[in-house]
Amino acid sequence: MSTTTLRLPPELRDRVSRLAQQSGTTAHSFMLDAIAERVAHEELRHAFLEEGNARFARMLETGEGLDWNDVRTHLREQAAGEASPAPQVKRWRE
Structure with missing residues (x-):
């Protein structure tokens, strides 16, 4: 294990x-x-962030994604403990 020196302000050192x-x-x-x-x-x-960027790039490439209204409804139903089918991928641009 290597050694590293940390210079802590006195107040932080005391809190630690x-x-x-x-x-x-x-x-x-x-x-x-x-x-x-x-x-x-x-x-x-x-x-x-990397996964989000990759998914966004894939959306731009394919023109497919999830509709926010469908996602929001799904999340609200899930949060309420209701059975909710996963939103379906749709074309959002040609």
């Missing part, structure tokens, strides 16, 4: 120390967990 102690862990472990959580979050966000 206090929370680590309350969590029953070391400040080092607390910071590692925080960094790992942020990295995972950013990786997931980037994957989400």
